[in-house]
Each structure stands twice: as structure tokens, then as C-alpha cells.
Amino acid sequence: xxxxxxxxxxxxxxxxxxxxxxxxxxxxxxxxxxxxxxxxxxxxxxxxxxxxxxxxxxxxxxxxxxxxxxxxxxxxxxxxxxxxxxxxxxxxxxxxxxxxxxxxxxxxxxxxxxxxxxxxxxxxxxxxxxxxxxxxxxxxxxxxxxxxxxxxxxxxxxxxxxxxxxxxxxxxxxxxxxxxxxxxxxxxxxxxxxxxxxxxxxxxxxxxxxxxxxxxxxxxxxxxxxxxxxxxxxxxxxxxxxxxxxxxxxxxxxxxxxxxxxxxxxxxxxxxxxxxxxxxxxxxxxxxxxxxxxxxxxxxxxxxxxxxxxxxxxxxxxxxxxxxxxxxxxxxxxxxxxxxxxxxxxxxxxxxxxxxxxxxxxxxxxxxxxxxxxxxxxxxxxxxxxxxxxxxxxxxxxxxxxxxxxxxxxxxxxxx
Ligand code: DSN
Numbered sequence: 251x252x253x254x255x256x257x258x259x260x261x262x263x264x265x266x267x268x269x270x271x272x273x274x275x276x277x278x279x280x281x282x283x284x285x286x287x288x289x290x291x292x293x294x295x296x297x298x299x300x301x302x303x304x305x306x307x308x309x310x311x312x313x314x315x316x317x318x319x320x321x322x323x324x325x326x327x328x329x330x331x332x333x334x335x336x337x338x339x340x341x342x343x344x345x346x347x348x349x350x351x352x353x354x355x356x357x358x359x360x361x362x363x364x365x366x367x368x369x370x371x372x373x374x375x376x377x378x379x380x381x382x383x384x385x386x387x388x389x390x391x392x393x394x395x396x397x398x399x400x401x402x403x404x405x406x407x408x409x410x411x412x413x414x415x416x417x418x419x420x421x422x423x424x425x426x427x428x429x430x431x432x433x434x435x436x437x438x439x440x441x442x443x444x445x446x447x448x449x450x451x452x453x454x455x456x457x458x459x460x461x462x463x464x465x466x467x468x469x470x471x472x473x474x475x476x477x478x479x480x481x482x483x484x485x486x487x488x489x490x491x492x493x494x495x496x497x498x499x500x501x502x503x504x505x506x507x508x509x510x511x512x513x514x515x516x517x518x519x520x521x522x523x524x525x526x527x528x529x530x531x532x533x534x535x536x537x538x539x540x541x542x543x544x545x546x547x548x549x550x551x552x553x554x555x556x557x558x559x560x561x562x563x564x565x566x567x568x569x570x571x572x573x574x575x576x577x578x579x580x581x582x583x584x585x586x587x588x589x590x591x592x593x594x595x596x597x598x599x600x601x602x603x604x605x606x607x608x609x610x611x612x613x614x615x616x617x618x619x620x621x622x623x624x625x626x627x628x629x630x631x632x633x634x635x636x637x638x639x640x641x642x643x644x645x646x647x648x649x650x651x652x653x654x655x656x657x658x659x660x661x662x663x664x665x666x
Contacts, residue, residue: 251664274660275652276586277627281563281610284480285660287523293516294482302508306498321515328521332457334465335488339497340517341509342485345450345474349375350382351487351501352470356444357416359386364415367391369593371424390415394595399556403433410441421448424592424608426559428462435467444469452561454478457524458533461561478562478612481520484513536562539611542621546628555594563610567594571635575604578635584644585634586651617658
């Protein structure tokens with residue numbers, strides 16, 4: 251693999267090779283990452299990258315689109331089938347691009363939006379002041395309850411009454427329990443607001459039927475395609491039929507230019523994979539692994555936010571362990587375990603420090619680790635945190651991690 255890059259650009263080759271080895275030898279526990287299949291990677295590396303295809307299948311601004319039309323139609327049809335949606339737009343370059351198109355399809359700059367507080371598990375594009383969402387729209391934030399750490403629907407209902415947002419943006423990047431989509435739809439209807447659900451984190455689970463789908467309630471659903479869905483990096487918009495035209499126009503020419511046809515082809519592969527029975531089994535195992543890992547960490551004295559998980563991720567409160575999220579991330583990195591620091595609800599620490607880490611099981615499950623391996627991972631995490639200032643001990647853990655990882659090659663037969 252990568253022979254041309256090796257010859258032409260040795261500096262870049264070194265970086266790519268280093269990343270291949272890092273991915274193979276480390277335990278990837280970042281909840282939003284995964285290992286795309288070889289077929290997805292092939293489509294991504296295909297010559298479809300050469301083609302300009304502004305517009306949509308059958309209605310392009312360029313000639314020569316007959317082959318890429320096939321790819322985009324496949325992606326659209328499969329996405330609709332996978333999520334039971336009436337309309338799919340597979341062109342967004344990312345989840346945030348999809349969210350921009352969703353907002354601007356339904357409301358105007360200056361309108362009010364209600365989204366989950368970023369430090370309670372929300373997402374930048376749901377209203378952070380530095381993000382386009384916080385700059386274009388007036389933001390009202392939903393919170394989780396201090397006691398249960400579950401979304402405080404009653405408080406959100408009061409906010410709806412007081413603030414009258416025109417759109418609810420429901421979804422999260424760090425919320426481990428079940429969203430009550432039906433209740434949110436009722437709230438939206440009561441106050442004549444739109445409901446957009448950003449299912450980026452749960453998309454693979456939803457596609458496999460192991461997490462509730464908002465498809466019957468949401469006006470628009472947005473997602474990325476590379477997290478639990480395990481496809482190429484990119485975005486996707488799903489909606490009810492009446493929004494189809496406005497979404498398509500808002501995404502192009504409204505918000506993007508030429509679509510990335512190689513990425514769209516890779517999305518088509520991803521959706522085909524996600525429609526297979528093997529994908530359902532994979533997602534069941536992702537959740538089993540996450541629950542087991544949460545229990546194993548709890549048994550070692552770690553507090554899991556909201557008491558556990560119903561999905562692929564968990565938020566770990568480290569305060570009882572006398573370590574910040576930032577320092578835990580560093581120590582775990584040295585031990586060959588990749589996580590990200592993350593605020594916990596009502597975190598006393600700032601976002602660049604945090605009191606917690608977020609852990610997810612999609613990537614380790616893809617490489618074949620099962621519930622029994624979760625106890626091993628929990629013990630490595632605990633050891634690394636206990637030895638946070640002991641580089642020699644951390645190196646020793648990294649060796650054990652590497653040995654474990656060697657049993658689970660990420661791309662069997664991939665030579666570098
Ligand atoms: N950065 C993603 C995540 O890690 O959840 C969200 O966009």
C-alpha cells in the first residue's frame with residue numbers, strides 16, 4: 251500500500267505509516283471514531299474524486315455525470331432504506347455542514363434555537379457562541395438535571411414556553427442515555443417549532459435498531475457517516491418528503507459547491523454494509539461492550555455520568571481519582587489508549603481541563619474485541635490513571651496494549 255506516496259513524498263509517507271501503526275497498536279476509545287472497511291477506503295481513494303458534479307442526479311451543471319449519478323442514486327436509495335426516511339441528501343461534507351443546511355431550510359438567521367448545552371453533552375453546531383450556530387441564531391440551552399444527569403425535559407418545556415424558539419436541535423456528542431424523541435416532538439408541536447435531530451453519534455445504532463429512531467418525529471435528521479455508522483468522513487440529511495426540495499436547494503447551491511463524489515460513493519458502500527445482518531450484530535456488540543466497560547470501571551471506583559450507558563459511549567467522572575480529564579488523556583495516551591477529555595455536567599473545570607473523559611466502544615468492537623476484553627481494558631485504564639506520573643509504568647501498559655491489539659488486526663492483510 252501507499253507505494254506511490256512512499257516514492258514521491260517520503261515525509262508524508264512517514265506520517266501515514268506512523269498513523270497506520272498508531273491505529274493498529276493503540277486502543278481507540280474515542281467515541282466518535284471507527285475503522286472504515288477496505289471497500290469504503292477503496293471508494294474514497296477512487297477516481298471519482300476527479301469529477302465535478304454540481305447539482306443532483308439527472309440535474310447537473312456539468313457533463314459526463316452518468317457514472318457519478320449512479321453512485322449518488324445508490325447512496326440516496328440505501329440511506330432512505332436504512333433509516334426509513336422519505337428523503338435523503340448525501341452531499342453534506344460533514345455533520346456541521348448538514349446542520350447548517352437543516353437550520354437554513356427551516357428558519358432564518360436571527361431566529362431562536364434551543365439545543366443541548368455543550369458542557370452537558372451537546373455539540374458546537376447546536377449553539378456554541380463561536381460556532382456559526384451561535385452567531386447566526388439566538389440560542390436557548392437545554393440542560394441535564396443535576397441529580398439524574400438526564401435531559402431535564404420539564405425545564406426544557408418551561409424554556410419553550412418562555413423563549414418560544416422556532417427550532418429544537420436535539421442530539422448530542424456526549425449523552426449516554428436514551429433521548430425521548432416523542433416528547434421532544436410533542437414539545438415542538440405545542441409551541442409550533444421544528445424538530446431537528448442530530449443523530450451523528452447514534453446513527454449506526456439507530457440503523458441497526460438497537461437505539462430508538464426519531465424518524466417518525468423529526469422534521470429533519472442530520473448525521474455524520476463516520477462514527478457508529480462506520481463509513482467515510484462526511485454528512486447526511488434525512489427528512490420527510492415535503493422538505494426535500496428546500497433541503498436540496500439549501501445544501502446546494504445554498505451552502506456547498508461541488509459534491510465530493512468519491513465520498514458519496516464511499517457513503518453508498520457504508521450504507522450497503524449497514525443494511526447487512528452482520529452490521530446489526532456489530533451494533534449489538536458495541537452496546538454490550540460499552541455496558542460491560544462501564545460496569546468494569548464502576549467496579550474500580552469510577553463514577554459514570556447518568557449511572558451508565560444505553561449506547562456506544564460513556565462519560566467518566568474522574569474527580570474521585572484526583573486527576574483531571576486533561577491529565578488522564580495524557581497518561582492514557584502514553585499507555586497506548588486514546589480517549590478525549592470531556593466536560594461532565596456542571597463541571598467545575600474549564601473545557602480545556604475538564605473533570606472527565608469520554609469513552610466509546612465502536613472502534614474496538616470493529617476490530618473484534620468482545621465483552622470479556624472490556625475487563626482487560628478497564629484494568630489498563632485504571633492502572634494508567636494510578637500511574638499517571640510514572641512514565642516507565644505507562645510504557646509497560648502500552649506494551650501490554652500492543653500485545654492485545656496484535657491479536658485484533660484492524661485491516662488483516664493490509665501491508666504497509
Ligand atoms: N467531534 C465529534 C465528536 O467527537 O463527537 C463531534 O463532531
